[in-house]
Amino acid sequence: MDNNKCGLIVALDLPSLDGARDFLDRLDKATKYVKVGPRLYALGGVAFAKEIIDRGYELFLDLKLHDIPNTVASAVEPLSELGLWALTIHTSGGYEMMARSVAMRDKTGSRMKLLGITVLTSLGGELWSDVHPGCDMQQALVGRAETAQRAGLDGIVCSPLDLELLKGRAEKLLRVVPGIRAKKVSTEDQTRVATAKDAAEAGASYIVVGRPILEAADPIAAAKDILKTLGEVSH
Numbered sequence: 001m002d003n004n005k006c007g008l009i010v011a012l013d014l015p016s017l018d019g020a021r022d023f024l025d026r027l028d029k030a031t032k033y034v035k036v037g038p039r040l041y042a043l044g045g046v047a048f049a050k051e052i053i054d055r056g057y058e059l060f061l062d063l064k065l066h067d068i069p070n071t072v073a074s075a076v077e078p079l080s081e082l083g084l085w086a087l088t089i090h091t092s093g094g095y096e097m098m099a100r101s102v103a104m105r106d107k108t109g110s111r112m113k114l115l116g117i118t119v120l121t122s123l124g125g126e127l128w129s130d131v132h133p134g135c136d137m138q139q140a141l142v143g144r145a146e147t148a149q150r151a152g153l154d155g156i157v158c159s160p161l162d163l164e165l166l167k168g169r170a171e172k173l174l175r176v177v178p179g180i181r182a183k184k185v186s187t188e189d190q191t192r193v194a195t196a197k198d199a200a201e202a203g204a205s206y207i208v209v210g211r212p213i214l215e216a217a218d219p220i221a222a223a224k225d226i227l228k229t230l231g232e233v234s235h
C-alpha cells in the first residue's frame with residue numbers, strides 16, 4: 001500500500017472454497033489484500049489459507065480470537081507461522097491477552113500483524129447497551145484502542161464513524177475499517193457505516209468490503225470502482 005493511500009481489503013465471505021477461488025482468479029490482484037473469516041477457514045483450514053498466500057495475496061485471517069491470555073497466545077503461535085498478513089483478536093480480552101499474543105508472535109519471528117477488534121460495526125444503539133449496560137461506547141472505544149497500543153498491537157479494527165473520535169489517540173496503530181456502504185445507510189447487519197470515500201478521508205488505513213463487492217452485478221468492476229475512489233483520496 002502507498003503510505004498516503006487507503007488500501008482495499010476484500011472480505012471473501014463466499015459460501016464455498018471454489019467460489020472463493022473463482023473470485024480470486026477474476027480479481028487478479030486488482031487489490032492484493034483479501035480476508036478469510038470463520039466460514040472459509042472452517043471449510044478449508046490452513047491448507048486453503050496457504051493456497052491463497054501462494055497465489056500472491058496478502059491474507060488477513062479474521063478469527064477474532066477472544067479467550068483467556070494463555071489460550072489465545074497459544075493459538076497465535078502456530079497461526080504466526082502461516083505467512084499471514086494479519087490476524088484479529090478482540091481488544092476486550094484485555095491487556096494481558098493482547099500483550100501475550102504479541103510476545104508469542106514476536107517469539108516466532110513472524111511479521112504477521114495483530115489487529116484488535118474494538119467495537120463491532122454491527123453493535124450500535126440498543127445492541128450495544130444490551131450487552132454493555134451503563135457503559136459509554138465512545139469511552140469503551142478509546143480505552144480499547146489505547147490498551148491495544150500499550151500492548152503492542154499493530155492496528156485496530158473499528159467503524160468508520162469511530163475514526164474522528166480516535167484522531168490523536170493510539171496514533172501508532174493502523175485503522176482497519178469495515179462497515180462500508182455505498183450510502184451512509186445501515187444495511188443488512190451493519191449499523192455503524194459510512195462510504196469508502198468518507199472512511200478514507202477520515203483516516204482509514206484500509207477499508208474492508210464484503211457484500212457491496214461480492215453481491216454487485218459485476219463484483220470486479222465494483223472492487224475497481226472502490227479502488228479508484230480510494231486513489232483519489234490521500235491522507
Ligand SMILES: O=C(O)c1cc(=O)[nH]c(=O)n1[C@@H]1O[C@H](COP(=O)(O)O)[C@@H](O)[C@H]1O
Pocket residue numbers: 011013037062088117119120121122157158159178179180190208209210211212
Ligand atoms: O473484523 C472485521 O473484519 C469486522 C469487524 C467489524 O466490526 N465488522 C465487520 O463487518 N467485520 C468484517 O468485515 C466484513 C464486512 O462485510 P460486509 O458488511 O459484507 O461489507 C465481514 O467479513 C465482517 O466479518
